[in-house]
Amino acid sequence: MAEFDAIVVGAGHNGLVTAGYLARAGQRVLVLEKRSIVGGACVTEEPWPGYRLSTFGYAAGLLRPQIVEDLELKRFGYRPILCDPQGFSPFPDGRSLTFWLDEEKTQQEIARFSKRDAAAYPKYLAWWDQILDQIEPILMAPPVALGEMLKRWTGGDPQQILRDLFLQSAADLLDGWFESEELKGVLASSAIIGTFAGPRTPGTAYILAHNNVGILDGHRRVWGIAAGGMGGITQAMARAAMHHGAQIRTHAGVRRILVEHGRAVGVETESGEFHRAPVVVSSLDLKQTFLRLLPSDAVDLGFRLRVQKIRNQGACLKFNAALDRLPHYTAASGPSRLSGALDIAPSVDYLERAFDEAKYGRFSSRPYIDIYHQSILDPSVAPPGKHTMTCFVEYAPTELRGTDWDDVRPQVAETVLDTIEEYAPDIRQTVLHWQVVTPKDIESILGMTGGNIDQGDITPDQLFSFRPIPGWTSYRTPLPGLYLCGCATHPGGGVLGAPGHNAAQVILADRSAAGTGSGALEKLSAPV
Numbered sequence: 460m461a462e463f464d465a466i467v468v469g470a471g472h473n474g475l476v477t478a479g480y481l482a483r484a485g486q487r488v489l490v491l492e493k494r495s496i497v498g499g500a501c502v503t504e505e506p507w508p509g510y511r512l513s514t515f516g517y518a519a520g521l522l523r524p525q526i527v528e529d530l531e532l533k534r535f536g537y538r539p540i541l542c543d544p545q546g547f548s549p550f551p552d553g554r555s556l557t558f559w560l561d562e563e564k565t566q567q568e569i570a571r572f573s574k575r576d577a578a579a580y581p582k583y584l585a586w587w588d589q590i591l592d593q594i595e596p597i598l599m600a601p602p603v604a605l606g607e608m609l610k611r612w613t614g615g616d617p618q619q620i621l622r623d624l625f626l627q628s629a630a631d632l633l634d635g636w637f638e639s640e641e642l643k644g645v646l647a648s649s650a651i652i653g654t655f656a657g658p659r660t661p662g663t664a665y666i667l668a669h670n671n672v673g674i675l676d677g678h679r680r681v682w683g684i685a686a687g688g689m690g691g692i693t694q695a696m697a698r699a700a701m702h703h704g705a706q707i708r709t710h711a712g713v714r715r716i717l718v719e720h721g722r723a724v725g726v727e728t729e730s731g732e733f734h735r736a737p738v739v740v741s742s743l744d745l746k747q748t749f750l751r752l753l754p755s756d757a758v759d760l761g762f763r764l765r766v767q768k769i770r771n772q773g774a775c776l777k778f779n780a781a782l783d784r785l786p787h788y789t790a791a792s793g794p795s796r797l798s799g800a801l802d803i804a805p806s807v808d809y810l811e812r813a814f815d816e817a818k819y820g821r822f823s824s825r826p827y828i829d830i831y832h833q834s835i836l837d838p839s840v841a842p843p844g845k846h847t848m849t850c851f852v853e854y855a856p857t858e859l860r861g862t863d864w865d866d867v868r869p870q871v872a873e874t875v876l877d878t879i880e881e882y883a884p885d886i887r888q889t890v891l892h893w894q895v896v897t898p899k900d901i902e903s904i905l906g907m908t909g910g911n912i913d914q915g916d917i918t919p920d921q922l923f924s925f926r927p928i929p930g931w932t933s934y935r936t937p938l939p940g941l942y943l944c945g946c947a948t949h950p951g952g953g954v955l956g957a958p959g960h961n962a963a964q965v966i967l968a969d970r971s972a973a974g975t976g977s978g979a980l981e982k983l984s985a986p987v
């Protein structure tokens with residue numbers, strides 16, 4: 460008998476969620492992680508003594524509440540902190556826009572830019588609520604085809620929804636609602652996060668929905684941070700999985716997935732250990748899983764070619780810093796507006812221009828930056844009186860034309876600081892240490908191909924029944940015994956946990972239908 464019922468490759472948050480659900484159902488689970496810590500793109504690390512930074516992912520909110528409840532993550536140490544204000548955006552002319560939890564207060568802010576937009580804003584949010592009513596229930600189950608989804612759509616003309624939400628660009632969608640360039644710029648920034656697309660790229664309207672599904676403390680469409688950094692989430696997930704009996708091993712990179720008689724039967728680690736199980740679950744993207752960890756004849760050529768075509772160009776980098784004190788943002792009267800996202804996204808044109816440069820292999824000379832000073836709401840992440848700063852910076856293509864990311868780190872840091880300096884003139888005096896995490900780093904540290912933060916762009920052509928590959932959306936793969944649970948699968952990237960949850964449900968259903976006989980499992984590994 461195999462030592463384990465299931466082996467999970469990679470201890471990112473989705474791998475941990477899958478492990479948690481499988482272990483909770485009584486399966487013997489082994490999780491193998493190549494790094495020294497669990498969490499994948501959802502970790503806290505301490506690059507400088509006393510400064511605990513969310514190296515990759517930095518804003519919490521998307522994690523599905525059902526997972527928090529099922530795996531009792533709060534009992535195991537997860538503590539979300541809701542941001543209020545949610546966001547603050549300074550503009551070159553010295554004005555600013557603050558997004559409060561209180562929508563009426565936000566309306567008053569918007570009125571300073573356009574009274575018409577202020578009046579439209581509650582209707583815009585109500586429109587999103589209707590959309591989210593349809594989207595939220597389909598996140599925690601294998602996807603339905605887009606056509607099917609539209610057939611079931613209630614609350615709005617499905618053809619109009621198809622056009623507005625799935626086919627339009629974010630810029631077109633926002634032009635239909637608002638006139639203020641400042642407001643549209645800030646809102647459009649949520650449509651480009653992590654995706655190699657500009658706000659005028661068709662399909663980006665849907666990304667607004669993807670980044671709007673956050674629920675925290677009963678609030679909808681919101682973001683927060685995790686106490687102790689993003690690692691606070693994955694540490695709790697690891698504790699939950701281990702509580703139910705899962706074994707988690709770090710420094711245990713998987714070199715290859717073992718295939719015998721046409722099915723996955725286990726793994727070999729980088730150190731040459733062999734582990735066997737009737738179920739192998741990869742939380743890695745499809746290029747890593749099928750083109751690197753499996754022999755080329757494990758699946759047919761047609762499938763491999765479709766894997767190669769998945770778009771996972773890198774789009775962003777991180778600039779993380781230890782600060783001596785908080786910078787003074789000229790447009791903010793004190794730190795009270797700085798505890799959420801600080802977005803440098805003054806207009807749709809600004810964002811599109813930043814993308815233009817990346818299209819031709821350059822780092823944006825004036826990038827979009829999403830800044831968080833987590834230490835304001837969570838002083839535990841910095842030494843007393845000091846602060847942290849994480850900057851999500853776009854656009855950063857996977858490959859730079861004529862140079863390499865390793866050669867341009869100092870210039871990248873200068874560009875980020877120059878950009879912030881236009882809004883916080885003392886930024887340079889506050890920075891004690893900094894690090895630049897490039898798309899190449901994201902790929903080499905985490906194995907996310909191309910440095911794409913979602914294991915594949917989350918535009919509609921790569922979502923729902925197209926994710927990860929049409930015909931293979933059920934978390935099963937053409938190789939019997941092998942499943943996928945990472946954010947390459949439905950519903951996609953971000954710290955949602957939904958892919959991990961859904962994969963576990965499919966595996967448990969297959970295990971239950973098959974009893975413990977491995978032969979029966981093969982029959983169930985059919986495309987859906």
Ligand SMILES: Cc1cc2nc3c(=O)[nH]c(=O)nc-3n(C[C@H](O)[C@H](O)[C@H](O)COP(=O)(O)OP(=O)(O)OC[C@H]3O[C@@H](n4cnc5c(N)ncnc54)[C@H](O)[C@@H]3O)c2cc1C
Pocket residue numbers: 468469470471472473474491492493494497498499500501514515516517518519520521711712713714742743776777851901904905906907911912913914944945946947951952953954955
């Ligand atoms: C820079 C950046 C910023 C982001 N910002 C946010 C944000 O603010 N909010 C948000 O919600 N989302 C954010 N995201 C997206 C989100 O973090 C990811 O989509 C999500 O964490 C992916 O989780 P996963 O478990 O599917 O994959 P991963 O986190 O990639 O996990 C895969 C795991 O597998 C391990 N691994 C790789 N190869 C092997 C191997 N051969 N053997 C064993 N282990 C292996 C990796 O080390 C990793 O731990 C960000 C991501 C990045 C990179």
